[in-house]
Amino acid sequence: MPVFALVDCNSFYCSCERVFRPGLRGRPVVVLSNNDGCVIARTPEAKALGVPMGAPYFQWKTFFRDRGVAVFSSNYTLYGDMSSRVMRVLARMAPALEVYSIDEAFVELSGMERLGGPEAYAGLLRAQVLRWTGIPVSVGVGATKTLAKAANKLAKSRDDGVFSLVGRADQDEALSRVDVADVWGIGPARARWLRSVGINDAAGLRRLDRATARKRMTVTGLHTVLELSGFSCIPMEQAPAPKKAICSSRAFGTPLTRKEDMAEALSEYMSRAAAKLRRQGSLAGLAMVFAHTNEFKENEPQYSGCVSRPLARPTADTRVLIAAALDGLDRLWRPGFRFKKAGVLLTAIQAESGRQIGLFEEDAEARQRRRRLMRTLDGVNARWGRQTMGFASSGVKSRSWRMRRDLKSPHYTTDWRELPLVD
DNA sequence: TCTGGGGTCCTAGGACCC
DNA sequence: TCTGGGGTCCTAGGACCC
Numbered sequence: 001m002p003v004f005a006l007v008d009c010n011s012f013y014c015s016c017e018r019v020f021r022p023g024l025r026g027r028p029v030v031v032l033s034n035n036d037g038c039v040i041a042r043t044p045e046a047k048a049l050g051v052p053m054g055a056p057y058f059q060w061k062t063f064f065r066d067r068g069v070a071v072f073s074s075n076y077t078l079y080g081d082m083s084s085r086v087m088r089v090l091a092r093m094a095p096a097l098e099v100y101s102i103d104e105a106f107v108e109l110s111g112m113e114r115l116g117g118p119e120a121y122a123g124l125l126r127a128q129v130l131r132w133t134g135i136p137v138s139v140g141v142g143a144t145k146t147l148a149k150a151a152n153k154l155a156k157s158r159d160d161g162v163f164s165l166v167g168r169a170d171q172d173e174a175l176s177r178v179d180v181a182d183v184w185g186i187g188p189a190r191a192r193w194l195r196s197v198g199i200n201d202a203a204g205l206r207r208l209d210r211a212t213a214r215k216r217m218t219v220t221g222l223h224t225v226l227e228l229s230g231f232s233c234i235p236m237e238q239a240p241a242p243k244k245a246i247c248s249s250r251a252f253g254t255p256l257t258r259k260e261d262m263a264e265a266l267s268e269y270m271s272r273a274a275a276k277l278r279r280q281g282s283l284a285g286l287a288m289v290f291a292h293t294n295e296f297k298e299n300e301p302q303y304s305g306c307v308s309r310p311l312a313r314p315t316a317d318t319r320v321l322i323a324a325a326l327d328g329l330d331r332l333w334r335p336g337f338r339f340k341k342a343g344v345l346l347t348a349i350q351a352e353s354g355r356q357i358g359l360f361e362e363d364a365e366a367r368q369r370r371r372r373l374m375r376t377l378d379g380v381n382a383r384w385g386r387q388t389m390g391f392a393s394s395g396v397k398s399r400s401w402r403m404r405r406d407l408k409s410p411h412y413t414t415d416w417r418e419l420p421l422v423d
Numbered sequence: 424t425c426t427g428g429g430g431t432c433c434t435a436g437g438a439c440c441c
Numbered sequence: 442t443c444t445g446g447g448g449t450c451c452t453a454g455g456a457c458c459c
Contacts (some may be wrong), residue, residue: 033427040427058425074427101459188456219435220457247429296426343428404425415437 002232003109003118003141004168006088007125010136011102011158013041016082017072019134020412020420028069035251035403036073036078073405081413084245085133098236106145108236111233119164126161126221141166145234146227149184150175150202163362171288175228185224239417242280242351248273249343252403254274255294256339262291263326264395269344270325271390275381277346278374283314285348287321289328294340307331314350317370318377321346322393384417 009015013031018024020179028045030282032038039055049067051060057071064071083102094106107125109118122139129137140152141164148165154174155163165171183202193216199205206228214222223233248269256262266289277284292304307328315321325344362370380389410418 035427036425038426050434054426056426061425104459163424191458216429217458220432242455243430245430294426341427 001110001141001143003112004145004148004232004236005098005107005109005118005122005125006140006145006152007105007107007129007137008140008152008156009086010138010161011041011043012135013072013074013082014043014046015135016042016075016079017070019411020080020409024070028067028070030064030073031074032407033074035253036406037251040074045287047117053389065251071407073408075409075411077411077414082133085413086129086135086137086350089129089132090125093128096236096238098238099240106148106236109141118166119162122162122164123160137161140164143230144227144232145236145321146184146210146224147230147248150178150182150228153178153182157316167379174205175206176201180205183224183228185220193217242282242349243276244347244349246273246276246284246346246349247343248365249290249341249345250278250403251341253402256342257337259333259335261395262339262342262394263329265342266325266329266344267322267391268394269342270322271318271394273344273346274316274321277349278316278378281352282349283316283352284311284321284346285314285350286346287324287328288312288345288347289325289332289342290341290345291332291342293337293373301337303334303337305332305334310348316349316352317374318391322391326393335410338374345363 010031014029015078017029017031026045027043028049029043030039030046030051031041033040036057038057039051039053039060040051042051049069051063051069051162063069079102083216086103087097087099087105088109090105093109094109098106099279100106109121112118112121115121118141122141126137126139129135137153138152138161140150141162142148142151142153144164151165151174154177155161161232163174165174168174178201180186180194180200180202181188183205186194186205192202194205194208199208206225208225210222210225213225217224228232243311250265250269252265256265270287286308288306288308290304290306293300293302295302307326309328311324337350377389381387410420412418412420
């Protein structure tokens with residue numbers, strides 16, 4: 001019998017900020033999205049004040065000030081580094097680890113009987129992560145991934161931060177305390193339908209007739225029902241699968257009206273996407289660019305465009321990809337609009353190794369030179385920071401479209417100049 | 424002034440093939 | 442009443458995840 005645990009960092013982004021600001025313990029903290037747009041992470045204290053997920057900052061600013069809520073711009077460099085520290089602790093302690101997102105991981109806990117059973121071991125994991133990283137986590141244990149997820153929901157409200165559904169007689173009672181909308185795989189649309197037929201919690205969902213589940217919620221919904229019943233349908237993934245699409249997009253700090261600015265923004269987004277593409281050892285066959293105005297402003301003229309450029313041969317060369325993006329921009333651009341957001345998308349992705357060489361391929365030496373140049377670029381930026389070496393088409397200074405991050409904490413763990421100081 | 428960003432999977436329907 | 446019967450590939454859209 002397999003046993004899965006889901007380890008989930010509590011209010012992860014907020015917890016990262018708290019590690020370096022211990023004075024914020026027990027106080028409400030929120031973290032904002034890019035451009036300080038809306039709330040994307042809240043501590044329980046902030047939730048208790050009634051701050052919803054996605055709350056627009058400009059509407060809540062006064063409330064936060066009056067109630068003493070600590071507010072941070074998102075600092076993904078910090079969160080990414082803290083995440084990898086948490087994952088390293090888990091990898092040391094568990095036989096199999098699947099990093100599921102920046103703040104969650106599945107762990108295989110089969111065969112932990114010697115160590116006092118999965119629940120006791122889950123408690124050990126939790127204590128070790130807290131001691132070595134300062135990040136509090138909750139651990140849910142179950143016979144399937146979906147059950148582990150549900151157990152994790154229940155663990156969140158416990159002081160010891162651990163809950164196991166394995167081998168307990170009152171499993172049905174426990175599952176009846178998990179809202180159906182909180183079940184992994186059940187989004188707003190399915191929750192609405194389930195409630196309309198009188199299913200409101202996880203215990204009810206697992207009693208749903210399987211043919212009906214298949215018909216109304218496709219095979220993925222059927223898997224959810226089976227997993228809740230203890231039949232494992234979703235295995236552990238050992239290595240992360242290479243991405244089939246790579247996207248880089250951003251809302252602008254201020255609306256953008258000049259084509260030169262859009263060209264700079266798209267160049268920079270494409271540089272980032274190309275670096276991601278190379279990091280996973282892939283080539284892209286199709287580049288897309290898109291841009292749109294602010295749909296919230298109903299009295300302004302609206303435009304939304306998307307242009308795709310097939311690449312003559314699959315590539316990961318930033319120069320070629322930027323050229324494709326700028327070429328796409330020529331088709332995409334419409335003067336007289338205030339653009340709010342733009343981005344690039346790379347698709348038709350294939351592995352660089354084992355690639356079919358095309359009939360009109362450049363020679364091996366040219367390919368080598370191309371690869372060496374990109375490797376040097378990536379190497380310099382890995383060593384000295386992401387913005388060290390780039391392309392002139394991305395602009396150099398005073399990029400008016402850059403995003404706003406007025407409340408960002410320092411890069412405590414990834415920049416020598418911003419290390420935390422101890423008095 | 425001000426409302427995130429980055430993914431995956433499934434299905435239906437159309438184009439095209441023999 | 443009835444209009445062949447399979448396939449495959451691609452795309453758009455929807456639903457879901459964090």
